[in-house]
Amino acid sequence: MRVLGVDPGLSGAVVLYTPSTGEVVARRDFRGVGQVAKAVRELGQKATFAVVEYVSARPGQGVTSMFNFGLAAGVPIGVLETIGLDWVDVVPQTWQRWVREYVGLDRMAPFSSCEAALVCAPERHHDLFKRSKDHNTADAFFLALWGAIHAWERPKPSGGNCSQTRLPMLDDLLVRQMARERDLHLLASQQKTPPDEGGVE
Numbered sequence: 396m397r398v399l400g401v402d403p404g405l406s407g408a409v410v411l412y413t414p415s416t417g418e419v420v421a422r423r424d425f426r427g428v429g430q431v432a433k434a435v436r437e438l439g440q441k442a443t444f445a446v447v448e449y450v451s452a453r454p455g456q457g458v459t460s461m462f463n464f465g466l467a468a469g470v471p472i473g474v475l476e477t478i479g480l481d482w483v484d485v486v487p488q489t490w491q492r493w494v495r496e497y498v499g500l501d502r503m504a505p506f507s508s509c510e511a512a513l514v515c516a517p518e519r520h521h522d523l524f525k526r527s528k529d530h531n532t533a534d535a536f537f538l539a540l541w542g543a544i545h546a547w548e549r550p551k552p553s554g555g556n557c558s559q560t561r562l563p564m565l566d567d568l569l570v571r572q573m574a575r576e577r578d579l580h581l582l583a584s585q586q587k588t589p590p591d592e593g594g595v596e
Contacts, residue, residue, distance in 0.1 A: 396546065396569065399438055399445035399480070400539030403468035405431065408532040411438040412539035417517040421532050428470045435474040440579060443572045444562060445475055445482035446542035448490070448534065449553065479575065483542075483552040483562055490541045508533035515540065 400410040408423035409431070422434035439445060450468050475482045495502055498511050512524040512533035524533050542550065546568075551561040562568065 396443045396543065396565070397441055397572075398539040398542040398546070399435075399442035399482075400535040400537070400542065401435065401445060401447040401471045402531045402535040402538065403448060403450050403471055404464055404531075405467045406528070406531055407431075407467075408535040409434040409438055409471070410532065410535035410539050411442060412536065412543060414543045417520075419516060419520040419523065419536060421523050421535070423529075423532050423535075425467075428467050431467060431470050432474050435471045436478060439475060439478055439480045440575065442480060443565075443568050444542065444546070445480055446538040446550075447471060447475070447482055447484045447557075448538055449484040449486045479571070481559070481562055481568055481571070482557065483550055483559065484557045485538065485541065485550075486553045489553050490537055493541055494537050508537060512536050 396415070397411055397413045400412060402408050405425045405428070407425070408421055410422075411420040412418070420438060422430075422438060425431050425434070450464075472482075491506060491508075492502070494500075494508070494511050495504075495506065498514050500506065500511070508530045509524045513521055516524065516536060523529060523536070546562070546565050549561045549564065552559065563571075
């Protein structure tokens with residue numbers, strides 16, 4: 396099983412987490428929505444399912460700012476739907492409350508996703524969470540971790556963008572993942588095969 400965590404926006408991050416090995420692969424520091432789409436597509440093709448943070452406009456944001464953020468936030472969902480990867484959206488309160496419980500942090504204590512990630516992530520990946528702006532990478536990591544731990548429970552979306560009432564059974568998700576990987580392998584093989592140059596005699 397591999398879970399994709401998506402913290403939307405140009406300042407966000409995309410993380411692919413493999414629970415069995417603790418491997419964390421991150422894409423971040425995006426310069427445009429095209430890079431966001433590429434990250435979600437490349438990592439999403441290797442994932443079993445995805446967890447996307449549900450986001451909305453904040454009070455005080457200008458019209459242009461809201462439009463740009465909405466565009467960057469909508470791109471990951473469009474890519475996930477295009478590649479056929481099952482996903483759920485989760486409001487920040489849900490996963491942050493769970494992280495507090497997971498790391499034993501008092502609910503009234505200040506919350507830092509980077510500090511929490513340094514506790515939960517394998518030491519070999521700590522460099523992903525050491526910059527001041529790496530809280531977005533930490534958020535994406537925890538979205539993936541939340542999904543991995545709750546996968547057997549078929550989590551329900553708590554945001555408002557996902558059309559599914561809950562994720563399918565994990566066994567079904569794994570079968571779909573294998574089918575996607577088989578199709579990608581077949582496509583790659585076809586692209587490597589040279590065209591038939593034979594002519595009519």
